[in-house]
Amino acid sequence: MIPVNTPLLNGNEQKYLNECIETGWISSEGPFVERFEQEFSAYVDRKFGVAVANGSAALDIAVQALGLAEGDEVIMPAFTIISPAFSVVRVGAVPVLVESDPLTFNMDVSLIEAKITPKTKAIIVVHIYGFPVDMDPVLELCEKHGLLLIEDAAEMHGQTYKGKKCGSFGDMSIFSFYPNKHITTGEGGMIVCNNEFFFNKCKKLRNLSFEPDKPRFIHYEMGWNYRMTNLQAAIGVAQLENIDYHIQKKREIGRAYQSNLAGLKGFQLPLEKTAYADNIYWVFALVAESESDCQQVCRKLAEKGIGTRPFFWPIHQQPVFNNKGMFKNESYPIAEKIARNGFYLPSGLGLSADDISTVCSVLKEIVQDTQ
Secondary structure (H helix, E strand, O other): EEEOOOOOOOHHHHHHHHHHHHHHOOOOOOOHOOOHHHHHHHHHHOOEEEEEEHHHHHHHHHHHHHOOOOEEEEEEEEOOOHHHHHHHHHHEEEEEOOEOOOOOOOEEEHHHHHOOOOEEEEEEEOOOHHHHHHHHEEEEHHHHHEEEEEEEOOOOOEEEEOOEEEEOOOOEEEEEEEOOOOOOOOEEEEEEOOHHHHHHHHHHEEEEOOOOOOOOOOOOOOOOEOOOOOHHHHHHHHHHOOOOHHHHHHHHHHHHHHHHHOOOOOEOOOOOEEOEOOOOOOEEEEEEEHHHHHHHHHHHHOOOHHHHHHEOOOOHOOHHHOOOOOOOOOOOOOOOOHHEEHHHHOOOOOOOHHHHHHHHHHHHHHHHEEE
16 A cells, blocks of 8 residues: 555654653643744744644634634635635635636636725635745735735745745744644644734634733633644654755655656646746646546556545535535636546655655556556
8 A cells, every 4th residue: 555645754753752751741831842833933934933733723823813803805715725714714704715727726816806805804825735826916915905914834844935935924824734744743733923913812822812911711812722732842843853855855756756657648747847936746736637537547546555635625615615605606617627637646755766656657557548
């Protein structure tokens, strides 16, 4: 079996976990949490970091800390994981969707301004699968219209936009440390920002909104228990020490797939670069010519012991929102096509050269047999 993801844990993870156990610091009170916050935020060129339970928790907190509320419109991509939309809908705000670019899968930034109304309060950009969103036009729109910006960089550890780190844009940026990310803490996330008020607000919201200068267990506003443990942060510190190697290996995996699968008939391979970034190959994503081709190939790969993962489902076609009467008569054909026809191959950091060779050989054999 070649799974779709295998993490790489070959640094100081065990050493730092043993330190947690030996000292008894296993909760969110331990010293690795603050260390991870400081080192990671510095890595992405931010002043402040707030470690949390996962990337979705980071989005919840960012939306709340920025004061987004009922009736506010928030522009976001139609094609993304559902988490940003959940966070917006939970506070009563309204997701306003933007069609995808067919090559990068990110939101088509040329379509954003037409979506701005007097009710628009923020834009959430989500960097998808390997490329950042084209940020300059988005930043210009935020400046022009006085909009807040949340940058979802969950998949983009170490990626850059025109040489500047993803996670360094906007009022707040968030990351995920799920096991399929470039660095992992098992579960976990991070909010990073440069504004001290937002920083303190996020710290409070992740910790049940305890007031730092008032008696304990007396609360004045709603919050969450979204804390990261010292055990998780210890793994994060060890992973961050090796992030340059992890990024190098991800790009080596991507280049190996590109070389082995060049000319594969019936499938769109990822771009290698754009004018503003080289692909970081968080995953190696393919788009088939039809939904049936996608399903057939994924099924046959599974029969051969090779894991795949479908693409995100479009926000406007999510039953949880449609059942609330949302997104009636909205259509985003590009997002719909890539969602139905797209999948990605095993892309984890634990993938070996032999694994890649096997995946490519089996895939090419399947495609040849079905044509």
